[in-house]
Amino acid sequence: MTDRHFFVICTWFWGGWGFWGFLLLGTGRAEESRFVFEKAEMGLPFRIALYAQGPSQAKAAADAAFARIEELNAVFSDYDPDSELSRLSRSSGQGRAVPLGADLWRVLEQAQLLAEKTEGAFDVTVGPLVNLWRRVRRKRELPGAALLEEMRARVGYKSLRLDPVTRSAELAAPEMRLDAGAIAKGYAVDEALAVLDRLGVHRALVGGSGDMAASDPPPGQEGWRIEVPAIDAPGAPPPQVVLLARRAIATSGDHFQHVEIDGVRYSHIVDPRTGMGLVGQSVVTVVARNCATADSLATAVSVLGPQKGVALVEGTPGAAVRWVGLRGRDMESASSRLWPEIAGPAGDR
Ligand code: ADP
Ligand code: MG
Secondary structure, eight states: OOEEEEEEEEEEEOOOTOOOEEEEEEEOOOOSEEEEEEEEEETTTEEEEEEESSSSHHHHHHHHHHHHHHHHHHHHHHHHHHHHHHHHTTTTTTTOOOOOOOOHHHHHHHHHHHHHHHTTTTOTHHHHHHHHHHHHHTTTTOOOOHHHHHHTEEEEEEEEEEETTEEEEEOSSTTTTOOOOTHHHHHHHHHHHHHHHHHOSSSSSEETTTTTEESSTTTTTSEEEEEEEOOOSOOOOOEEEEEEOOOEEEEOTTTSSSSEEETTTEEEEEETTTTEEEESSEEEEEESSSHHHHHHHHHHHHHHOOOOHHHHHHHHTTEEEEEEEEETTTEEEEEEEHHHHHEEEGGGG
């Protein structure tokens, strides 16, 4: 590593002027040097660490990867009324099928498989309930029974009908709203990594907040060192570390975004079967073969809880999970059989 101290950080500060900054640290003569780039995409900080021959190859590859993420934001954004997803949502209840672009098709197909496997604990039609709980968080006031029922009636993965022959979707109930927030970020991370690979960058780590995917590890190392987000509460288990290579990792949980009303914490993750924000206070980390899988499984396990959640992940080839959360008053943890092979105490790695 000593002769590989050529290290570049390139950071864009996203603002009205499109200002960007470029910072060069150190020099070296290594064949492959490490570069780090950051850019706000999908309203989140995305980060790419990669090894390349030099700054121009590195920057060209990172630019192309960020451009791919931006392209996917135009497909999946639920804030943008012109996104392909928003346009599809507006077709609900009209009795017509809408042809889908390749990315939307792949994500919805994967989402529906998981919805079936989890009997609707994971459900991309959850949009009306997610919006309801966004309002709850703003107003700090629980929804009334009638409003909750009204929103629940708009949700249900069985009303999202995919036709594999025409690659089209029909939203069979009125006022449906799709929300790909628990899978699209992971998919974007996978796609960005695939772009880097096609451009000859084979040692890379792409991350969009907690969700990350890696190709080959840094030279001479077993994997990219990733700290598993720890829960910040008394009795929580110590932090762990994963060495990530040709795998993805995602964390989700009601611990991070929530609102407290009358002493109860409600999460931004909703149980579509009850319409309620989760109250369990958990952090779920999943490692899987790709980030769309890790991302969606992490949310599914948050809803299902440790028992059913661990079983779900054990039935997914190459995947492992750790669940940490409150059961009653006690902090507990549960993990799948494969987890100890993948993660370990921070000091050992
Ligand atoms: P994070 O927002 O921290 O990445 P997740 O990956 O768990 O956390 O995604 C949470 C998002 O998933 C919510 O903001 C919402 O858009 C969506 N969502 C909430 N509940 C569900 C659910 N039961 N099934 C599918 N998506 C959900
Ligand atoms: Mg997720």
